[in-house]
Amino acid sequence: MHFLQELGIKDKNYGASTGIEWNTTSDQGELNIISPADGKHIASVWLASKEDYENIVLKAYAAFKEWRMVPAPKRGEVVRQIGNALREHKKALGTLVSYEMGKSLQEGLGEVQEMIDICDFAVGQSRQLYGATIHSEREHHRLYDQYHPLGVVGIISAFNFPVAVWSWNAMIGAVCGDTNIWKPSSKTPLTAIAVQNILKVVIESNNLPEGLFSLIVGRGSDVGEGMLNDRRLPLISITGSTRVGRHGAEVISRRFGRAILELGGNNAIIITPSANLKLALPGVVFSAVGTAGQRCTTTRRLILHESIYNKVKEMLINAYKTVRIGNPMDESNHMGPLIDKGAVKDYLNAIKALKEQGGTVLTGGEVLEGKGFESGCYVTPVVAEAQNNFPIVQEETFAPILYLIKYSGDVENAIAINNDVMQGLSSAIFTDNLQESEMFLAHCGSDCGIANVNIGTSGAEIGGAFGGEKETGGGRESGSDAWKGYMRRQTNTINYGKGLPLAQGIKFDI
Ligand code: NAD
Numbered sequence: 001m002h003f004l005q006e007l008g009i010k011d012k013n014y015g016a017s018t019g020i021e022w023n024t025t026s027d028q029g030e031l032n033i034i035s036p037a038d039g040k041h042i043a044s045v046w047l048a049s050k051e052d053y054e055n056i057v058l059k060a061y062a063a064f065k066e067w068r069m070v071p072a073p074k075r076g077e078v079v080r081q082i083g084n085a086l087r088e089h090k091k092a093l094g095t096l097v098s099y100e101m102g103k104s105l106q107e108g109l110g111e112v113q114e115m116i117d118i119c120d121f122a123v124g125q126s127r128q129l130y131g132a133t134i135h136s137e138r139e140h141h142r143l144y145d146q147y148h149p150l151g152v153v154g155i156i157s158a159f160n161f162p163v164a165v166w167s168w169n170a171m172i173g174a175v176c177g178d179t180n181i182w183k184p185s186s187k188t189p190l191t192a193i194a195v196q197n198i199l200k201v202v203i204e205s206n207n208l209p210e211g212l213f214s215l216i217v218g219r220g221s222d223v224g225e226g227m228l229n230d231r232r233l234p235l236i237s238i239t240g241s242t243r244v245g246r247h248g249a250e251v252i253s254r255r256f257g258r259a260i261l262e263l264g265g266n267n268a269i270i271i272t273p274s275a276n277l278k279l280a281l282p283g284v285v286f287s288a289v290g291t292a293g294q295r296c297t298t299t300r301r302l303i304l305h306e307s308i309y310n311k312v313k314e315m316l317i318n319a320y321k322t323v324r325i326g327n328p329m330d331e332s333n334h335m336g337p338l339i340d341k342g343a344v345k346d347y348l349n350a351i352k353a354l355k356e357q358g359g360t361v362l363t364g365g366e367v368l369e370g371k372g373f374e375s376g377c378y379v380t381p382v383v384a385e386a387q388n389n390f391p392i393v394q395e396e397t398f399a400p401i402l403y404l405i406k407y408s409g410d411v412e413n414a415i416a417i418n419n420d421v422m423q424g425l426s427s428a429i430f431t432d433n434l435q436e437s438e439m440f441l442a443h444c445g446s447d448c449g450i451a452n453v454n455i456g457t458s459g460a461e462i463g464g465a466f467g468g469e470k471e472t473g474g475g476r477e478s479g480s481d482a483w484k485g486y487m488r489r490q491t492n493t494i495n496y497g498k499g500l501p502l503a504q505g506i507k508f509d510i
Pocket residue numbers: 156157158159160161165183184185186220221223224225228239240241242244245247248261262263264265295296297396398425467468472
């Protein structure tokens with residue numbers, strides 16, 4: 001396949017790189033990467049060893065010492081070149097994202113576009129790493145705060161956004177003066193290897209140090225666990241399930257490291273009686289079936305006012321019948337496969353649990369077989385009736401299952417249902433009523449990190465800070481002032497006077 005060739009993906013690939021050199025370990029076992037699109041073997045990756053990890057950390061730390069001394073706007077210039085290199089390979093990389101992960105080609109290309117966009121954002125940010133100047137309470141004193149580079153950042157990423165989330169962390173971290181070590185999901189290492197190959201050209205042509213952007217592929221938690229415990233990594237950014245994030249947070253906090261946690265969601269859309277259903281319906285379908293329900297921001301709960309419940313239910317069942325399921329690389333399809341057979345099992349188990357707990361499946365729930373579905377990872381998206389307090393509804397099932405939940409009375413009741421889960425990532429309301437939308441966005445409204453009006457829960461822009469509250473972990477990445485998470489803050493006081501006014505008016509006879 002030509003896109004594999006363009007991206008330097010071979011039949012067998014090494015799993016550890018310092019940005020310039022690939023470590024040549026090949027005795028630790030290998031990952032065989034099968035495409036969920038067609039069930040075919042794409043390529044394999046040799047797993048990294050403990051020695052590889054050690055080598056990578058040392059190089060990343062040495063690179064940090066150099067990189068932090070490069071003026072921030074010059075660091076931005078390197079990121080600008082990375083953005084251009086990604087532009088050159090957008091088609092190939094987007095295609096590999098689609099083939100390895102299973103999201104539609106449009107979404108694969110969109111993910112690479114997000115990488116390009118965050119590069120552009122980071123270039124601007126490189127000239128705006130501002131601290132504040134504060135008026136001192138003491139005479140002839142100046143007080144200000146400034147932000148310094150932090151160190152080597154560990155980036156642990158999830159399979160569903162195999163490259164974009166890395167770039168949110170790595171590009172912002174890079175302009176902040178940090179170097180990074182990337183541990184991608186072991187389900188999607190090929191896209192990470194491809195990115196590393198794209199970066200190499202920029203690193204070499206600028207004579208940048210080895211270790212600026214490193215990659216390490218380990219099986220499951222092998223390498224990741226080492227990173228969590230490693231004091232040489234002052235910040236670990238974890239994107240993944242709440243289970244992994246909870247464990248990560250415990251281990252990292254024990255050593256007083258910093259963590260950015262981007263964990264699971266259980267996102268809801270509220271539709272009130274005044275809503276424009278011409279907006280709401282496509283908003284719900286896009287957010288619920290996009291990426292086959294495997295986005296952290298996927299809509300999992302639809303909270304409908306009782307007066308429009310039956311109408312919206314019927315419209316949704318009809319809309320779901322028009323969703324074309326098939327090979328994600330065929331642009332006429334809307335929904336591709338789940339990542340693997342394990343995910344299909346989780347989907348079936350959730351449907352079983354839903355029925356046992358009293359819910360009703362209205363449409364979907366089948367695993368597709370036959371021509372075009374040989375991988376065994378294609379399922380039909382589900383619309384089901386449920387209660388918010390069902391244990392299965394309280395969980396994030398990473399599959400296209402949408403629970404319809406009825407509310408009565410005022411919007412406050414719908415907001416209470418929206419908030420009555422452990423996760424707090426994304427939320428939305430469809431309404432044409434000003435009081436309702438303002439109530440949803442007010443301090444007594446949605447408790448999520450993302451709250452939208454008249455658009456769905458997914459499809460966040462990189463310019464805003466991305467992340468969520470409660471068991472979603474509290475981290476923020478990407479735009480706004482998320483860059484502050486990648487730097488250490490220092491408060492400085494300078495006395496340019498002739499006296500030394502001590503705090504609390506204390507005087508010594510010296
Ligand atoms: P996962 O939790 O299974 O894995 C995430 C990453 O953690 C992988 O790289 C994995 O290898 C690594 N890992 C596993 N055990 C580890 C350990 N002990 N120490 C260190 N690392 C370890 O998640 P997944 O299935 O790849 O992704 C889906 C999950 O990610 C969903 O819950 C989804 O909501 C979440 N997600 C959240 C966001 C967000 O921004 N909030 C974005 C994307 C995905």
